Amino acid sequence: MADKHQHDEVVCQGFVELATDYLEGALPEDRRDLVEEHLVVCDSCKTYLEQIEATVEALPGAGRDEPVPDDTRAALLSAFREWRTER
Amino acid sequence: MVQTTTAENTLLTALRNGDEAAFVELVERYHGPLRRLARSLGATDSVAEEIVQETWLGALRGLDGFEERSSLKTWLFRILTYQARDRAAREKRSVPFSSLARGGEAGDDAGSVVDPDRFQGEDGCWPEHWATPPRPWSQPHVRLAAMEAREQIRNALTTLPPRQQLVVALRDADGLTSAEVCDILEISEANQRVLLHRGRAAIRNVLEEYIDG
Numbered sequence: 001m002a003d004k005h006q007h008d009e010v011v012c013q014g015f016v017e018l019a020t021d022y023l024e025g026a027l028p029e030d031r032r033d034l035v036e037e038h039l040v041v042c043d044s045c046k047t048y049l050e051q052i053e054a055t056v057e058a059l060p061g062a063g064r065d066e067p068v069p070d071d072t073r074a075a076l077l078s079a080f081r082e083w084r085t086e087r
Numbered sequence: 088m089v090q091t092t093t094a095e096n097t098l099l100t101a102l103r104n105g106d107e108a109a110f111v112e113l114v115e116r117y118h119g120p121l122r123r124l125a126r127s128l129g130a131t132d133s134v135a136e137e138i139v140q141e142t143w144l145g146a147l148r149g150l151d152g153f154e155e156r157s158s159l160k161t162w163l164f165r166i167l168t169y170q171a172r173d174r175a176a177r178e179k180r181s182v183p184f185s186s187l188a189r190g191g192e193a194g195d196d197a198g199s200v201v202d203p204d205r206f207q208g209e210d211g212c213w214p215e216h217w218a219t220p221p222r223p224w225s226q227p228h229v230r231l232a233a234m235e236a237r238e239q240i241r242n243a244l245t246t247l248p249p250r251q252q253l254v255v256a257l258r259d260a261d262g263l264t265s266a267e268v269c270d271i272l273e274i275s276e277a278n279q280r281v282l283l284h285r286g287r288a289a290i291r292n293v294l295e296e297y298i299d300g
Contacts, residue, residue, distance in 0.1 A: 011213075012216045016201045016288070019284070019288070020280055020283055020287065045217075047220070048201075050227075051224060051295065052288070055290050055291045056287060058232070059240060059244065059260045059290070060260050072139075079144055079147065
């Protein structure tokens with residue numbers, strides 16, 4: 001993006017576009033340092049980052065799966081037995 | 088490339104030997120996550136269940152040819168994306184899957200993830216700094232766990248552009264690693280991050296409107 005500060009400073013509008021690369025640990029060291037320097041002075045960007053993290057945590061996680069339906073399990077087992085005899 | 092873990096390796100060997108318990112364990116482990124992915128791809132509950140069943144049958148048919156160049160897990164997820172795509176093609180639906188591996192789609196990498204009007208322009212005191220900053224969410228864990236918020240999140244996820252939807256579903260809903268997601272979708276790490284970035288930001292925007300609105 002056209003960011004005139006690209007090389008020496010990260011400011012808010014540029015920060016929001018770097019948030020995922022930052023969280024993923026994908027930024028080169030110098031860029032990461034600039035991001036962290038910005039987060040120290042900018043509460044709004046810190047808030048933005050926290051909201052991204054809260055969003056990720058709120059997405060329906062594993063462990064809330066319904067069990068495998070009994071008829072599905074039965075159907076899969078019989079398919080497995082068939083597969084085993086046919087190979 | 089994601090390698091098969093030792094535990095998976097043991098399961099795989101047992102499965103190749105026709106061990107029924109190993110098959111049941113695999114089904115118990117991955118049926119739910121596979122079904123969730125099928126749903127994230129827009130399948131109804133009953134269609135998702137069918138697609139996952141087809142995935143298991145496809146896996147059994149392909150087992151002897153599985154060369155372990157990816158982990159068993161990513162191999163299963165990839166079979167599911169193929170099954171879902173084939174099914175959509177058969178039903179002649181206009182579908183996300185055609186754009187899965189190649190090319191982008193509208194909204195994948197164009198524009199900003201936050202409305203540019205929320206930042207100060209060149210004539211502001213602090214160009215590119217927030218003009219309308221996000222307001223902190225009080226007790227986000229409590230508020231986002233509420234039924235209504237969960238509904239908002241689900242809707243936001245299912246209305247994302249398909250490739251973003253897939254990546255967010257796999258990473259954040261199914262908890263797969265970026266390497267696994269790249270392996271399943273056959274995309275680069277950088278491409279995966281762009282899709283994840285845009286998808287997460289879009290869902291945050293929806294939640295912000297829900298919480299502030």
